[in-house]
Amino acid sequence: MKDNQLLEMIERYLNGEMTVEESAQFDALRKKDATIDAKIAEHKEFTTLLKQYNERLSLQSRLDEIHDEIDVHTLKDDLMAHPSWIVQLWRHHHSKISVAASVAIFAVLLTLYSTGSLTNKDPRVVPLREEIHRIDVAQRNLENKTNSIIKSDKTGPTISAKFRGTGFALTGNGYIVTNYHVINGADSVYVQNAAGESFHTKVVYTEPQYDVAILQINDPAFKNLGAVPYRFKKAKSDLGETVYTLGYPGDEIKFGPGSLTAATGFKGDTTEYELFIPVNPGNSGGPLLDDKGNVIGVITGKQTQTSGAAFAVKSNYLLKAIQSIPADSLNKSLILNTKNSLAKLSRTQQVEKLRTYVFMVKVYNQ
């Protein structure tokens, strides 16, 4: 059987053009041969598709005909969401609008920057700052002036002493000897012991001729020192005798060893000894002791031309000065000690005992 004959048979079979007999034969053939069955199915499908294609074309043309009757433009205008034209604009052109907006913002910023409007330098700020600075300076000047006025009003012992010297106890009840030149012209005189305690004193007697001054501690805080350990030697000391002194050339008590080098002082002054001893201006008024711990004089000064040479008032002139004190100037008894308790002690032990009786003399005046 040729293919074209088979096709004709298939078409006749599908269209129902076969006789009952033929149809039965073809059914049998179809059951026997699977390829024929497949060909029938394929042909049927293909021709159906052709028919559908035709139907689609005709339906499409019918729809087009109907469509042509519609006034689409009017309808479209009516149906457009008019209130949201800005939304439509955004939907269609949002990328372009974004770019344009960015460019605009950039341009504005650039303009502001180039014209200086964007900087923080507000021209009004500068004069204001200068104004504040000016006020600040004025205020500081005022403050300085006020401070200096307040300072100049201050007086008394709060400021440091103008003059310093050394003094030592005559008795345990507060009589102290120093140099006249130390306290001369003073408004107030204080003494400070080795422990750093200051006491107010009163000048009881001065003997400018011997450069001697007698002070009395009249401070309520002062307590009796107890009997002084040294004796005041009446006799003259000999040349070459080993001597030493204690004094306050600085803030600390200082030991100064030396020798008695001459029986007369500066320019043959018979009231003084000449000494070879390391002393400084602060030592003035300090005690001059011999080996045994007897007071043989009061340090008075230093010869500037001769290095190492110092002078001390002889102790018997000190005693003379004490005896000349008017009795009504003394409200306490001034009885000198005659017993020496230092004689058998070593130098260091002597100094240890002595330091309680040696004072720094602080002089204040205006």
Added chain:
Amino acid sequence: MNNQLNVEIPSDSEVIIGILNNSDSVLKKLYLGYFPMILQLVVNNNGDEDEAKDIYQEAIIVLYNKVKRGDFELSSKLKTYIYSICRRLWLKRLKQLNRYGGDIKDFQEYLPVEDEVEKHEERDMQLNKMGDALKLLGEPCKTIMEDFYMHNRSMQDICERFGYTNSDNAKTQKYKCLQRLKKLFFQQ
């Protein structure tokens, strides 16, 4: 909304019976009744009136074929069905054209119709293939195929029309044409 939307909308059952009876007037009523709705959908979602027409006609064809096949059940309103098909088709088109902005502005409620649209598109592809094959076939084969298989003309008519001396020649010619058409169709 406006006057245009006040056109007479046929009832759902009227449409179904009309389609089954090949009624031109019902098809026209159907088409005119729902076109504004779809035009509104498309023009407000990045489309123009020509695209609305394409989409709408495709949806009408889907409905038409479905009714013709006899498997259309009135489980939803016809209006909702048409809108859903159009919405789905338009979304696909927008994605193909890279015009989809991520959301769609809706005017009606809609149903999930993905499967139906998928089936329709497969069939549509087959039909387009057939159209292309027919174009490539050339005369006289194209007319013979159209006359015999589409317009159901008899071989007798075809013989006379093309001047074949006997029907066997015509049958042989028809057979050759069909074989060529099948070859063109399946080659694509």
